[in-house]
Amino acid sequence: MDNQRNMTAPGPIGIFDSGYGGLTILHKIREKMPQYDYIYLGDNARAPYGPRSFEIVYRFTLQAVEKLFSMGCHLVILACNTASAKALRSIQQHDLPLIDPARRVLGVIRPTVEAIDGMTRTGHVGVLATSGTVKSQSYALEIHKLYPDITVTSLACPMWVPLIEYGEYENEGADFFIKKYIDAIFAQDNLIDTLILGCTHYPIVADKIKRHLPGGVRLVQQGEHVAESLADYLKRHPDMDSKCTKNGHTQFFTTENEEKFAESASVFLKTEINVKGIELE
Numbered sequence: 001m002d003n004q005r006n007m008t009a010p011g012p013i014g015i016f017d018s019g020y021g022g023l024t025i026l027h028k029i030r031e032k033m034p035q036y037d038y039i040y041l042g043d044n045a046r047a048p049y050g051p052r053s054f055e056i057v058y059r060f061t062l063q064a065v066e067k068l069f070s071m072g073c074h075l076v077i078l079a080c081n082t083a084s085a086k087a088l089r090s091i092q093q094h095d096l097p098l099i100d101p102a103r104r105v106l107g108v109i110r111p112t113v114e115a116i117d118g119m120t121r122t123g124h125v126g127v128l129a130t131s132g133t134v135k136s137q138s139y140a141l142e143i144h145k146l147y148p149d150i151t152v153t154s155l156a157c158p159m160w161v162p163l164i165e166y167g168e169y170e171n172e173g174a175d176f177f178i179k180k181y182i183d184a185i186f187a188q189d190n191l192i193d194t195l196i197l198g199c200t201h202y203p204i205v206a207d208k209i210k211r212h213l214p215g216g217v218r219l220v221q222q223g224e225h226v227a228e229s230l231a232d233y234l235k236r237h238p239d240m241d242s243k244c245t246k247n248g249h250t251q252f253f254t255t256e257n258e259e260k261f262a263e264s265a266s267v268f269l270k271t272e273i274n275v276k277g278i279e280l281e
Helices: 001-007 022-032 056-070 079-085 088-099 111-113 131-136 140-147 162-167 172-188 201-214 222-236 260-267
Strands: 013-017 038-042 075-078 105-107 124-129 151-156 193-199 218-220 251-252 275-277
Touching: 013 193, 022 038, 022 222, 022 260, 038 056, 038 111, 056 075, 056 079, 056 088, 075 275, 079 088, 079 131, 079 140, 079 222, 105 275, 111 140, 111 222, 124 131, 124 140, 124 172, 124 260, 131 140, 140 151, 151 172, 162 172, 162 201, 172 201, 193 201, 251 260, 260 275
Parallel strands: 013 038, 013 075, 038 251, 075 105, 124 151, 124 193, 193 218, 251 275
Antiparallel strands: none
16 A cells, blocks of 8 residues: 555656756756756666667666656656657557556657747758767657658767767867867758757757857757746646646766766756766666
8 A cells, every 4th residue: 555655646757868968958947847856867877878779778768767657756758869769659659558557758859849840941950969869860750740841951970979978078179070060961951040959968069069050040959948848748737747746856866976977967057966876677
């Protein structure tokens, strides 16, 4: 009976990422909805997910979702483009009905795609992302579902995440790699007027990216759009909203070294945090 009551009691909103990038999503969600409780779980020990197969990303993501469910979350956000691209649909369609049909797992790709409505004048949209997200073609597929006439050009930027995670993104050398990929995507399609940052790390270098963009190009960062979408979702689903506790608290967990996570997380959140270690299996 105690177990059953614990499983049905309201709990925090779960935010999952393979590493640190999802902290940019958490930051915007907390800005928009500071009253809610959150658990952030980073699978840093097994990051990056980008180069891994669909099967491995799905298995790792499902383990994280089940862990967050066991910690009291009724709603989990996959604040990771690779997990959203490679695991979200399978978890929603095949696993949730078996685990608990009342729980929900949402991703970051759909809210980002919905946000481009009315932005592009040329009908040409670019996506900068990790190799895993680009290979999945998730952005192109989602965009064409909603806006079949939009032309989508995607490009992987393999150097950006390491530059950010190793703290090298403020150095002059980082500008070379930022300009390199921006020039490359516009070389493929110079009609692009809306550019999506399809990786949650990339907002950290958004100011540098803007400096190298052609005039008139709109830069789409995920955090604010995911936050808006989540707020709207909870407004439209009061039953789920009632299952989310509201004490303004956030807990952080990582599968990697806690000190290392706390140090790197300060880059993304601009504040110190307390973090606990956790195992996924």
